Amino acid sequence: MTTRIGSKNKKVNSKGANSSSSTTSSSKQYPEVSIDGLSSPASSSMRSKLLHSHSDNIPAEAERSKENVTVTVRFRPLSQREIRQGEEIAWYADGDTIVRNENTPSIAYAYDRVFGPTTTTRHVYDVAAQHAISGAMEGINGTIFAYGVTSSGKTHTMHGDQRSPGIIPLAVKDAFSIIQETPNREFLLRVSYLEIYNEVVNDLLNPAGQNLRIREDAQGTFVEGIKEEVVLSPAHALSLIAAGEEHRHVGSTNFNLLSSRSHTIFTLIRFCRNCKTC
Ligand SMILES: Nc1ncnc2c1ncn2[C@@H]1O[C@H](COP(=O)(O)OP(=O)(O)OP(=O)(O)O)[C@@H](O)[C@H]1O
Helix, strand or coil: CCEEEEEEEEEECCCCCCCCCCCCEEEECCCCCCCCCCCCCCCCCCCEECCCCCCCCCCCCCHHCCCCCCEEEEEECCHHHHHCCCCCCCEEECCCCCCCCCCCCCCCEEEEECCCCCCHHHHHHHHHHHHHHHHHHHCCEEEEEEEECCCCHHHHHHHEEECCEEEHHHHHHHHHHHHHHHHHHHHHEEEEEEEEEEEEEECCCCCCCCCEEEEEEEEEEEEECCEEEEECHHHHHHHHHHHHHCCCEEEEECCCEEEECCCEEEEEEEECCCCCCC
């Protein structure tokens, strides 16, 4: 049986700078509902709850733990450029689940989890994403989906860099660690990596794979002709992603000197020959 763990980067269509991005993760055994990423950051979450006063309670822990979809918000610190320009923080994390507005204290939004500007990506991964990876390795499809305006920190969170690896490299390493820890099972991992640019799907692992079609069959939705590469180690998977990044559309915006101008979907497909769940 194959299971998929997908990770996606998506910009929301919103004017003005905002230093927070959201991560949605889901784990379920049936097809997903689509997520509307076009509303404003504070109201974009399917799971966010507007709290009208300081005294309102956050959703009960028990209620949240039943959900297949969780929504988290990560605030990045102001950049040197923003500090120089005298930018001020408008929204901030009040504890682990509440987002508040500096100018309107009566407005607050509750999320499954809120991370402040000093939180490391490792911590975001452990709290908000790791369960989707361990679930996928057990046979439950999962998606980690990052969205936010340009320069809000999606690439930093999902890809990261050498000093602070993002959710994708951490997930790939985790998947291989799980395989090593379960020698009685036979796994095979494959990866695919695509971009959606101007509503056109391009295969980032195969430069010839341009303008691919999205199809549906009894198993679900798939991209016709997408290349799926077998990966043998974390370094192998990460080198494929790095090669794929070379083919990606990037540019500059007023808010981000190196802005990813496309949405991307990285998929890790796990095949297990002798798992109980298969
Ligand atoms: N948590 C963080 N801590 C420190 N710096 C961060 C953090 N998040 C983002 N940054 C920095 O902020 C800048 C913008 O982040 P990033 O490129 O990840 O945004 P983005 O949402 O991917 O933007 P775009 O949609 O334009 O590609 C980068 O210089 C990045 O290094």
